[in-house]
Amino acid sequence: MSDDHAAHAISAYGSVINQTPHLDRIAANGMRFDSAFCTNSICAPSRAAILTGTYNHVNGVTTLDTHLDNSLWTFPDALQDAGYVTGMIGKWHLGHGPGFDPAGFDEWRVLPGQGHYHNPVMLEADGVIVERGGYVTDLITDDSLDFIDRHADRPFALFCHHKAPHRVWEPSREHFTMYDDLDIPEPETFRDDLVGRAEVVQAVKMRMMDLDPIIDLKSPVPAGLTLDEEISWRYQRYIKDYLRVVASIDDNVGRLLDDLDARGLTDNTIVVYTSDQGFFLGDHGWFDKRLMYEESLSMPLLVQYPPVVDAGSSSDEIVVNVDFCPTLLELMDVEIPSSVQGRSFAPLLDGSAPDDWPQSMYYRYWMHHDGAHDCPAHYGVRTKTHKLICYYNDPLDQPGAHGPTEPMEWELFDLVADPYEVNNVIEDAAYADVRLELEAELSRLQITVGDTAYPPPSARKN
Template identity: 60%
Template sequence: WNVLPGQGLYHDPEMIEMGERSTRRGYTTDLITDYGLEWLRGRDRERPFCLMVHHKAPHRPWEPDDKHAEMYKDVDIPQPETFDDDYSNRAQAAAAARMRVERDLNAEDLKVPVPEGLSPAEEKSWKYQRYIKDYLRCVASIDDNVGRLLDYIEKEDIGEETIVIYTSDQGFFLGDHGWYDKRFMYEESLRMPFLIRYPREVAPGSVNSDMILNVDFPATFLDCAGVDIPSSFQGRSFRPLLSGETPADWQTSMYYRYWMHGAHHNVCAHYGVRTLRYKLIYYYGDPLGQEGAIGPKTQPEWELFDLEKDPCEMNSVYADPAYAEVVVELKAELARLQEKVGDEPYGALHH
């Protein structure tokens, strides 16, 4: 194994290889891929293998390499539909968060001073272009390096029997709701990319919209490798979904919890349930004495979104009488999921 300490650096990083620290010269995305390829070349070709290549990019601060530094220079990246969100018609938690493009990006993020003479709207747009272009430049380096790995697999003629997965640990706000960062249970943060290539079982270009969770990954990996799945695993193998054979009892709801109250970007602690159509969020707003969460407490609040009618999650319908029955059903499902994973509801769950 060969990892970065903490988040590490983008350029000339210190790395820890099998317990030994040393500084490496180069761009971290390239270096991580180099080590992955080196391991592949030295592997025992008579045995199956599992290699995980985990990149730092595109984590903040967004520092592209020289090769991509001018990418998108003369391109104006479109702003998301919700870029000018005013955070009305929802819980106060959204307005209280401190991760707005217009006011919370710092000098390290922007890298150059804000030009003088801009109106507030122009300054917000300028900051967005600075942010999103560097973010996409970092992603472009990942794309290049994923290509290097795929090229090696093809060169070795092992593409037919090799499962390749591209995913992330969460989504990210790319100007959506006027934000950067993550943490909230809103779609842009909650959902994550998941691409898989396995010619033996996955039809090229096929798309599956069933609900899978990151806790399902381990069981799926073991299933594909022909290894027994421990009963202690929370997740379930979604291997049947890869060939379009969704089990009749496949999950249609999921549980989410963010507990680090106030610690990052002033995001309130919250949990919730998402079904295929609805999302119920409870901002319980209490650090609960946990290390990594800080005060003060905030007023508990609920949000309910009808994702069919409001996919951008701009208007909470929690207080709408037309959704009263939906609220009751979702609170019951929330309680069921919490019990299933061994979590405890905050005191006001049913109030």
């Protein structure tokens, strides 16, 4: 798993800005999921959802300022109990110290917090601190290969979790000058003026002009540029470093795949590549994630398992990150506990879908006005054809969320007629019935997952 790797920066997903030949190997030998989504597009909450198979109001990890209580059940616990040797290497980002260190793993070596791209410090059990020399993506892969080498003769479950391509996008020496002689194409919606979108969306601090020239772009802004020229210059600085660190991910995924091939383990190993969420790559003029727009909501999901998955297959059925846990448990012949809210998508791996497969998914972002990106708190529903988003704009006393509370706003997008989400039709009379249907579906999903609609009962008037 990587951090903030947008699906549209993978050539198997049709990227027009980079090539990822080793990730493409997984897609070519397995299944590409085209409608995989996160339930909260931010690092820690998505990771908690993946590990527990539950939504964030259940597992308690709603914002970046909340941590995963390691007394809670996670699916590595179940794998460990079933006899798999389990390892967590790389980015954990769910808290440290008693009560929060990784649990359910026979071995773990993780970055503290975000960690560093170069010469990182890593933590092990019993508080051991390991100072490493080198580039973080290479080191995480080195440790992963060592884990496989020591446990290749027994069933194992390895969680190789990369820091890259998280901000601040520091490339390795091998990729430092990659793309120097190219201009990366600007996305279709790069100049989106956001007219007609919710006011709180127009106000988020994720535009190119919000990138720090020194920390993010590693260069002062050249003198004499017009505003449009500076925005384009900032995009090129940003996207090239982002793609350079993605190239390191791709190279190191290749190392892991080559190792499995060399050991003769490929046909008996489930290989999953994903990211904790998507990312804006200049789409709508933004960087970062958080919002329920497609580029942030979508997760890359590639699954290779030759005995079950046809090579070069794909699925457009809706799956969400809480589904990863029960899927892997089913594929690994481990019982799925009743506490898991996700549904195994193992039945999709043969290219078909059960008649009752979900046609919608529920999303909720809790971290209202975090102080840096100023994204609003919101929830919503996405179907295969439409998306309804409610910006309820209230911190609700969530850790790391701040005021002010603002009036509720809504957005409605027709994903068939408007795949780039530039036309908010919430007030369009032609969509009145669609809105009512989506509001009913949103309410149904909230009841199903046990979440509370806004305002919470304590704030409602009789």
